[in-house]
Amino acid sequence: MRPMVEITDLHKSFGRVEVLRGINIAVPPGSVTSILGPSGSGKSTMLRCINHLEKPTAGAIQVDGEYVGYTRNGDTLSEISGRALARQRAGIGMVFQRFDLYAHMTAIENIIEGPIRVLGKSRTSAMEEARELLDRVGLGDRARAYPAQLSGGQQQRVAIARALAMKPKVMLFDEPTSALDPELVGEVLSVMKEVANSGITMLVVTHEVAFAREVSNEAIFMADGVVVERGDPDEVLRKPNHPRTRDFLSRVL
């Protein structure tokens, strides 16, 4: 089966610092992949390369068979237009560590913005779907609240609904619970579990080892810009082979 996300020899440098040093990952459709690793190991950068918020220095990324940000002509990948890139991004949802809800819009306006502006949906049908999504993340009664009137956990659930409203093929989560008070982590993780069960392909950067073990099909461990260990989450997270993995797990558990 063709992978949903395929990363081939991905390199990324900021100035002279090489942050990603050759990443190879293939993720099957409908799978959940957890990405763990110490801070600064390049997890966010890799995730942001997948929807081209960062431009790779070398290597290729394909989502559902399309090169993200490029089109292939023989041996070269030529950069595509901003409009074409935007169309590709519409199929790749992203949830950020700091939620990044549009601060001047209510919860429901945050959700309908993309479907109306990008997918060209009517306001009526966008509102209807947004209400269903808010119910799904347990916030049916908070549609008219501004982000600043919501708790962190509620904001993150709205952010997940906003991403889902685009009906993406892939969802990227960058440490979605790291900015939350401990008692709010659970509500976000349970929404993510429900999304995972719906069959959407997910890549999740997280420090939540229990979540990674319970929900994901594969765990990937990164350090210093490379994948040092990958495999069945139970194996990798219970009996890590690599000393970096062992060291990291002993600190987060």
Added chain:
Amino acid sequence: MTTVAMDTPVASPTLKLAPRRHYLQIAAAVVVLLLAFLLAQSLATNDNMQWHIVWQYLWDEQVGRGIVTTLLLTVLCMTMGTALATVLAVMRLSKNRVLSSVAFAYVWFFRGTPLLVQLIFWYNLAALFPVLGIGIPFTSVGASVSTNAVITAFVAAVLGFTLNEAAYMSEIVRAGIQSVNIGQREAALSTGMTESQSMRRIVLPQAMRVIVPPTANQAINLLKATSLVAFIAGGDLLSAVQDIYAVNFAVIPLLVVASIWYLVIVTVASAGQYYLERWVGRGVTNFSEAAVTDQIASIEARQGGAA
């Protein structure tokens, strides 16, 4: 002695909260009011103020036309200047070096030369370029008109003020855009919006919170700066009263007439600024019942068709 008394508080009367009295503030208010009264009285009873002339010319038709011209110039130049400023600010922040250099050079030039010189330059454009035209170089294809036919005094004033205002406003818009967290743009892009959609729908509306207060300042400055057209064309409020006192020599009363109208316009504009600030601060600084109700009403109005 038992310890019961310590555990069960004796019913005590509800305690009243007495706010601190601000005696100094009251004293200051009395002094200020007294001074204001003395000033008002000395002005009102001063025959040199010639209040009857002030009153007469307050409603003068020529003064009225001056107000209209001043307002027209201000609104026109502020609107076009702000639109151009937004384009300049986006260019300035663009990764494209050519665009950002052009914007930088524009601001450098129009902020760096006196406004009056710019106005006189546009007015006298015909002396430099007697004919304005468009065409394909080295061919005879094209069209042209006499400069003096196009650049009337009013057009020169509009050009001058607009281009100058755009330079100042672009710095304000740039600061506004930069005040919006980068995450907002990235969130918008990640849902498939283009750069320009994310700018128009997500970044600029939030930048407005920072842009509006200094913009109101700019508008009020421009309102009064339009009196510089007295040097090229006239027709504005200040020129109108100058024309009148050139004939009847009632200099002070007519300047008071102009000042009263400038104050009235600025007062109305400031009230507008207050409501505009409340609107653009929604979701961030303003959760007042009224603002949220307005917002809900407008959402409901927009979904009207659905319900």
